[in-house]
Amino acid sequence: xxxxxxxxxxxxxxxxxxxxxxxxxxxxxxxxxxxxxxxxxxxxxxxxxxxxxxxxxxxxxxxxxxxxxxxxxxxxxxxxxxxxxxxxxxxxxxxxxxxxxxxxxxxxxxxxxxxxxxxxxxxxxxxxxxxxxxxxxxxxxxxxxxxxx
Amino acid sequence: xxxxxxxxxxxxxxxxxxxxxxxxxxxxxxxxxxxxxxxxxxxxxxxxxxxxxxxxxxxxxxxxxxxxxxxxxxxxxxxxxxxxxxxxxxxxxxxxxxxxxxxxxxxxxxxxxxxxxxxxxxxxxxxxxxxxxxxxxxxxxxxxxxxxxxxxxxxxxxxxxxxxxxxxxxxxxxxxxxxxxxxxxxxxxxxxxxxxxxxxxxxxxxxxxxxxxxxxxxxxxxxxxxxxxxxxxxxxxxxxxxxxxxxxxxxxxxxxxxxxxxxxxxxxxxxxxxxxxxxxxxxxxxxxxxxxxxxxxxxxxxxxxxxxxxxxxxxxxxxxxxxxxxxxxxxxxxxxxxxxxxxxxxxxxxxxxxxxxxxxxxxxxxxxxxxxxxxxxxxxxxxxxxxxxxxxxxxxxxxxxxxxxxxxxxxxxxxxxxxxxxxxxxxxxxxxxxxxxxxxxxxxxxxxxxxxxxxxxxxxxxxxxxxxxxxxxxxxxxxxxx
Numbered sequence: 001x002x003x004x005x006x007x008x009x010x011x012x013x014x015x016x017x018x019x020x021x022x023x024x025x026x027x028x029x030x031x032x033x034x035x036x037x038x039x040x041x042x043x044x045x046x047x048x049x050x051x052x053x054x055x056x057x058x059x060x061x062x063x064x065x066x067x068x069x070x071x072x073x074x075x076x077x078x079x080x081x082x083x084x085x086x087x088x089x090x091x092x093x094x095x096x097x098x099x100x101x102x103x104x105x106x107x108x109x110x111x112x113x114x115x116x117x118x119x120x121x122x123x124x125x126x127x128x129x130x131x132x133x134x135x136x137x138x139x140x141x142x143x144x145x146x147x148x149x
Numbered sequence: 150x151x152x153x154x155x156x157x158x159x160x161x162x163x164x165x166x167x168x169x170x171x172x173x174x175x176x177x178x179x180x181x182x183x184x185x186x187x188x189x190x191x192x193x194x195x196x197x198x199x200x201x202x203x204x205x206x207x208x209x210x211x212x213x214x215x216x217x218x219x220x221x222x223x224x225x226x227x228x229x230x231x232x233x234x235x236x237x238x239x240x241x242x243x244x245x246x247x248x249x250x251x252x253x254x255x256x257x258x259x260x261x262x263x264x265x266x267x268x269x270x271x272x273x274x275x276x277x278x279x280x281x282x283x284x285x286x287x288x289x290x291x292x293x294x295x296x297x298x299x300x301x302x303x304x305x306x307x308x309x310x311x312x313x314x315x316x317x318x319x320x321x322x323x324x325x326x327x328x329x330x331x332x333x334x335x336x337x338x339x340x341x342x343x344x345x346x347x348x349x350x351x352x353x354x355x356x357x358x359x360x361x362x363x364x365x366x367x368x369x370x371x372x373x374x375x376x377x378x379x380x381x382x383x384x385x386x387x388x389x390x391x392x393x394x395x396x397x398x399x400x401x402x403x404x405x406x407x408x409x410x411x412x413x414x415x416x417x418x419x420x421x422x423x424x425x426x427x428x429x430x431x432x433x434x435x436x437x438x439x440x441x442x443x444x445x446x447x448x449x450x451x452x453x454x455x456x457x458x459x460x461x462x463x464x465x466x467x468x469x470x471x472x473x474x475x476x477x478x479x480x481x482x483x484x485x486x487x488x489x490x491x492x493x494x495x496x497x498x499x500x501x502x503x504x505x506x507x508x509x510x511x512x513x514x515x516x517x518x519x520x521x522x523x524x525x526x527x528x529x530x531x532x533x534x535x536x537x538x539x540x541x542x543x544x545x546x547x548x549x550x551x552x553x554x555x556x557x558x559x560x561x562x563x564x565x566x567x568x569x570x571x572x573x574x575x576x577x578x579x580x581x582x583x584x585x586x587x588x589x590x591x592x593x594x595x596x597x598x599x600x601x602x603x604x605x606x607x608x609x610x611x612x613x614x615x616x617x618x619x620x621x622x623x624x625x626x627x628x629x630x631x
Contacts, residue, residue, distance in 0.1 A: 032274070134294070
């Protein structure tokens, strides 16, 4: 019995209409390479016996690759930035930025991973873009907080 | 047709939104309007009164260049003002509780006595060999990422926070720094050209005449010269300063704090620098720009759903029910050792966290608060005898109800009457109850909806968390329970 169960989002009565609350595991950001988006690849304890280490690490590494691509300052992104500057940034009214394209790839990858890997194991990945790129939230769908004993 | 509630309406910061959340800017934008009027007014005076003469007499190049620059200035100014500067969304309550748990687990437990004082809320990370402290943001309930800072005016954490600029009416952060930089560079060029143009106009008019005659023929040029003369120093200085910052990949915030000052001995201790000046400059101005993380135009569903489902129920009944469910669950594990209780108690101080999602419920809760009395009577049949030991008659907020359980007379339950403060009712011994109280009474602020805006205020009854408040609370518990 761990302390977090007591939280149970009691006060959050209104949002409980969306369904029961589940135990969650959070993968934190790794800042060792600066402020670029990168997540910790260390295996969280809460996922022990729920998913294989290699599968989890593959997902995180893949996400890190996508984000590294998004944040990479290549010639293409410099051209994009300069061109946007000369058009007084009206260019972005009709074209997506490089970063947005990469985030869409991340979203697609997360949906795919959820379907193929995580949902069969009773887990759910949340797109880090929905959490401000701070964390990857992994919901354990087989552990509703109310049903703790 | 019900109105769709979008996420920007629930936004916890103080920003203002226009065009149904498409545009956002900081509160109190008076200086921004002055700025806009000053720029547009001066430019219009210049274009109307000076440019025709200049294009005839000198060269049409000056009006053309200044016209293009004017468009750039206005475009980048509005872009800076109306763009999300890189606000980091606040933590969801799950995440906040998780962070809180991590912090509390890390404190040593001095021989079984739980520490009431929260631990220092910093976390160290190593960035390219430099260790950097991440501070915990109490408002956003996150450890601020490196380079981020909390803007007290907008009440948000902003990524790569540069400064809050009242002239552009927004924070300047990662997402709009390049617009801001372009704005000040173009503005300084525009000011120089306008100044030169206006002076040339006066100079040519005063050929073979007195200066006074020239001034009386074109008084607007004098106004333009005065405005540009006085503003050019600060704007050009600012542009130079930001050029230096961009070339060294620093923010104003870091420069003011002296985060990477060379006093450490090493010539370049900025871990974010990319090596040379050009690389920094290009990176700051042309690196990929992340999209806004706020999802301002997203549709909120839970509010309307919860309103419709709870329409017929009294709000406080719902809350009390939930409180009792959890109490029952806790009673089941009542044979637990004291250490567990201590853990619960320690963890209990996470109730200081107020989840964002509660903001929207606040309204309902406060309105229903005064009817707590009736809800007690409803619950007598649930084999709970409620002593109803109040701190004071229930007020609109922070009233705490102490109940004792029938089967376990030594245990007291703290039942939340205001769910912003408690997530669960905990079984507590009498001494623990008072300690818990003192921990809970430190909750510094609460929120209310006032003209659809959220404000932080100090709770009058429990505010400040001073020792006198704690004494008052503990004494009253002891008096009530003994």
